[in-house]
Amino acid sequence: MRFQIKFKFLIFVFSVGVCAERKNVLFLMIDDLRPQLNAYSGDNFPSSVSPQMVTPNIDKLANQSLLLQRAYVQQAQCSPSRASLLTGRRPDTTHVYDLTANFREVGGNFTTIPQYFKQQRYKSVGMGKIFHPHNDTISDDPISWSEPFFHGVANHENNARSWEAVPESNLTLRPLRDRQLADKAIETIRDIANATGDENFFLAVGFRKPHEPFVFPESFLSTYPENLINLPRNQYAPESMPEVAWSTYNGLRRYDDIALYNATGDINTTLPEDVVKELRRAYYCAVTWIDSLVGEIIDELETQGLLNDTIISLVGDHGYQLGEHGEWGKRTNFELSTHAPMMIRIPNVTDAGIQSEQLVEFVDLFPTLVEAAGLGTIPRCSNTSSTTELCHEGSSLMPLVENPDIPIKEAAFSQTPSPYPSSGRVMGYTMRTEQYRYTEWPAFRYDPHYTPNWKKLSGVELYDHEVDPDENINRADDDAYTDIKTNLSLQLRQGWMDAILDPLEKRVLDEINDDSYIDELISWLLDLDIDI
Numbered sequence: 001m002r003f004q005i006k007f008k009f010l011i012f013v014f015s016v017g018v019c020a021e022r023k024n025v026l027f028l029m030i031d032d033l034r035p036q037l038n039a040y041s042g043d044n045f046p047s048s049v050s051p052q053m054v055t056p057n058i059d060k061l062a063n064q065s066l067l068l069q070r071a072y073v074q075q076a077q078c079s080p081s082r083a084s085l086l087t088g089r090r091p092d093t094t095h096v097y098d099l100t101a102n103f104r105e106v107g108g109n110f111t112t113i114p115q116y117f118k119q120q121r122y123k124s125v126g127m128g129k130i131f132h133p134h135n136d137t138i139s140d141d142p143i144s145w146s147e148p149f150f151h152g153v154a155n156h157e158n159n160a161r162s163w164e165a166v167p168e169s170n171l172t173l174r175p176l177r178d179r180q181l182a183d184k185a186i187e188t189i190r191d192i193a194n195a196t197g198d199e200n201f202f203l204a205v206g207f208r209k210p211h212e213p214f215v216f217p218e219s220f221l222s223t224y225p226e227n228l229i230n231l232p233r234n235q236y237a238p239e240s241m242p243e244v245a246w247s248t249y250n251g252l253r254r255y256d257d258i259a260l261y262n263a264t265g266d267i268n269t270t271l272p273e274d275v276v277k278e279l280r281r282a283y284y285c286a287v288t289w290i291d292s293l294v295g296e297i298i299d300e301l302e303t304q305g306l307l308n309d310t311i312i313s314l315v316g317d318h319g320y321q322l323g324e325h326g327e328w329g330k331r332t333n334f335e336l337s338t339h340a341p342m343m344i345r346i347p348n349v350t351d352a353g354i355q356s357e358q359l360v361e362f363v364d365l366f367p368t369l370v371e372a373a374g375l376g377t378i379p380r381c382s383n384t385s386s387t388t389e390l391c392h393e394g395s396s397l398m399p400l401v402e403n404p405d406i407p408i409k410e411a412a413f414s415q416t417p418s419p420y421p422s423s424g425r426v427m428g429y430t431m432r433t434e435q436y437r438y439t440e441w442p443a444f445r446y447d448p449h450y451t452p453n454w455k456k457l458s459g460v461e462l463y464d465h466e467v468d469p470d471e472n473i474n475r476a477d478d479d480a481y482t483d484i485k486t487n488l489s490l491q492l493r494q495g496w497m498d499a500i501l502d503p504l505e506k507r508v509l510d511e512i513n514d515d516s517y518i519d520e521l522i523s524w525l526l527d528l529d530i531d532i
Helices: 002-016 056-062 078-087 113-119 136-140 177-194 218-223 273-303 362-372 398-402 479-494 503-511 515-527
Strands: 024-030 066-072 123-128 163-166 201-207 214-217 310-316 342-345 354-361 412-417 427-432 436-445 451-464
Touching: 024 113, 024 273, 056 273, 056 310, 056 342, 066 398, 066 412, 078 113, 078 362, 113 123, 113 201, 113 362, 123 177, 163 218, 163 273, 177 201, 177 273, 201 273, 214 218, 214 273, 218 273, 273 310, 310 362, 342 362, 354 362, 354 398, 354 412, 362 398, 427 451, 427 479, 436 479, 451 479
Parallel strands: 024 201, 024 310, 066 354, 123 201, 163 214
Antiparallel strands: 066 342, 310 342, 412 427, 427 436, 436 451
């Protein structure tokens, strides 16, 4: 009993750390944002091309944040990824694998990030694309917000083209939806600043671009001269890739301008080179436009005197493939789909910028924001947590603030149902380690089991990032990798729990038998006037 009391007490103390005062949260999510940013240049974006995207405002934020160079989503598709990161649970817990399921109906009544802050007496305000918008009930998740959710109106976006540079003269009376979202966010910040009382706020802004169609104000075309746009280095599927790993992309194919080229989305089919460059340029323009809106919102925080009291979290909901491997979109287990930007600015803590190369996951965001805001900790889930409303299946990233080189976990885990037409009910489980990406495609049993059958595999993939950062050669059948494959297979099947390396708990255990340390901590808390 004495051990348990000391352990829980020390966990509480370390979690409070320097974040004893409650902080506000600005939660920014950008749809389909891949980490082709200046902050992610080099090895952490292996397929980076010239030019890097122009994002001065995101770059500035990254330089003042805990920047996670190697953050991975749990499924590279909008709805499953958002359900996962917003609840801190993995897809096999939320049971959200597609664009239609509601985690509260198929997974459990899980507490979400905005809902938790609302329960902590924060004013929780949401707008744009936070939850995936299947319909108003699912996209809003009303229980998560303190007031009605704001969607904005789609203008100039319901067209037949895969991209559109809209003349400024057409935007005065009919602004693009993300412009509306930024204006609403700025209005909300002003209202909060002018309100009486000291209520904290959680403000979530979900930008819909650069999701296709790539629509943006025409003026942004000048940022990217056509002659600077390059083709991807790898336009074809990986050598020896199993068919089950392929996503027959369909997003672009619904547009009339792409249909002209008889695009099937099949393996090793490509679009004409001029079309590929045109699409890449349009994506870049859309990203730079969103960056300008991010800058406006952060500037308003500073103008209203709220910047130094507000955590800013910025993430993409997953990566995106712009013709690499011949893919357009996400819905794969490749590095470019699962790797996404994540940065967390904690005022007076990360001001000088902290970069970490450690493997982290998007399920880590929930516990991190809670601790960074000064709200203590939330528990980690057990193996069966479908009836547990509040827990998480990740690790707090706050130890990386103190030491960005300390390992948090041995691997990052993602998954996706095989989108290849003939694959059947197959789930691809993938794991990113320091050097390798390893994937197995077992048969999968859905409701009510939601479990893989590891004895029935439709494919295996092994990519060695030390020699092949673009994942162009599947080495699963290479005899030189036999032992590595065996070990990786065992690690993948053991799952995420066995991969966690919790430095906070290790630090607690190092101090657990030191009674004088307990007395010192109690004295420190009393000086801070914290109720224990």
